[in-house]
Amino acid sequence: MTASPAPRLLGPAEVRALAGELDLRPTKQRGQNFVIDPNTVRRIVRESGVGADDVVVEVGPGLGSLTLALLEVAGRVTAIEVDPLLAARLPRTIAELAPAQAASFELVHADALRVTEVPGPAPTALVANLPYNVSVPVLLHLMALLPSLQKGLVMVQSEVADRLAAKPGSKVYGVPSVKAAWFADLRRAGAIGRNVFWPAPNVDSGLVSWTHHEPPTTTVSRQQVFAVVDAAFAQRRKALRGVLKGLAGSAERAEAALVAAGVDPMARGESLDIDAFVRITEELSPGGGATA
Incomplete structure (x- = not known):
């Protein structure tokens, strides 16, 4: 039995030819920077660890550079694209350059921030060059929406990659770090240069790898915990x-909740991990142990 021919990947000439055909003018509003280097998309797929058993969700496939590389190894790829021009062309690109894998590809023409379900088998991995202007909200939305996701690798702006992978006590540890840690263990997985994109962005890019874990066991909701994190x-x-004190009703009740949660009332949020925020939220919630 002969193996199916591998997809043909997009290089600079192919990307520019597609863009010319579509009269495409990449927009900053949608964070459109297209990868033109086949070695980069192969690297992303390799670092993601996806294989033939994986059902992959990709956000912002654009012209299909990463999509084609994913189809080379993944069992199935579902791509979510908001741009109508790109969404209309991508299935034909897959049919032309990856005919043997085309049956394993599905396109969802939608805003990833607003999708409420993903068709087909339950996805196991998220691999994407996320639109940089909405990368964190998209990542958190899909992590919450798709509990079947077991792993992922996303390319984001370098500073955002640092924040997502930061640990308590780091100068860049913040809201994205804590909220992402509710769903997964995250780590920095490398850097990507500007010259592999068209048009070249004015920021550096970074890779973030993550592995799913079960959310903390708690009597409060994720939304309640995240409200405390935001505050x-x-x-x-x-x-x-x-x-x-705004959430607690008074500084005194806030202090009582912090003490009951085992947290120094004079500590700052940047020093706490997700489990500490869960304990604080439990103490602040109705029926919690803290009293004014």
């Missing part, structure tokens, strides 16, 4: 006793 970082240089 804690709204004034990140101030002590938690003060910044949580």
Whole structure:
């Protein structure tokens, strides 16, 4: 039995030819920077660890550079694209350059921030060159929407990659770090140069790899915990006793909740991990242990 021919990947000439055919003018509004280097998309797929058993979700496939590389190894790829021009062309690109894998590809023409379901088998991996202007909201939305996801690798702006992978105590540890940690263990997986994109962005890019874990066991909701996280970082240089008083009703009740949660009331949000925020939220919630 002979193996199916591998997809043909897009290089600079192919990307520019497709863009010319579509009279495409990449927009900053949608964070459109297309990868023109086959070695880069192969590297992303390799770092992601996806294989023949994986059902991959890709966000912002654009002209299909990464999509084609994913189809070379993944069992199935579902791509979510908001741009109508790109969404209309991509299935034909797949049929032309990856005919043996075309049956394993599905396109969803939608805004990834607004999707409420993904068709087909439950996805196991998220691999994407995320639109940089909405990368964190998209990542968190899909992590929450698709609990079947077990792993992922996303390319984002370098500073965002640092924040997502940051640990408590780091200068760049913040809201994205804590919220992503609810769903997964994250790590920096490398850097990507500007010259592999068309048009070249004015920022550097980074890869973030993540592995799913079960969310914390708690009596409160994720939304309640995230509200506490948002409040804690709204004034990140101030002590938690003060910044949580709005949620608690008073600084005294905020302090009582922090003490009951085993947290120093004078600590800052940047020093706490997700489990500490869960304990604080439980103490602040109705029926929690803290009293004014």
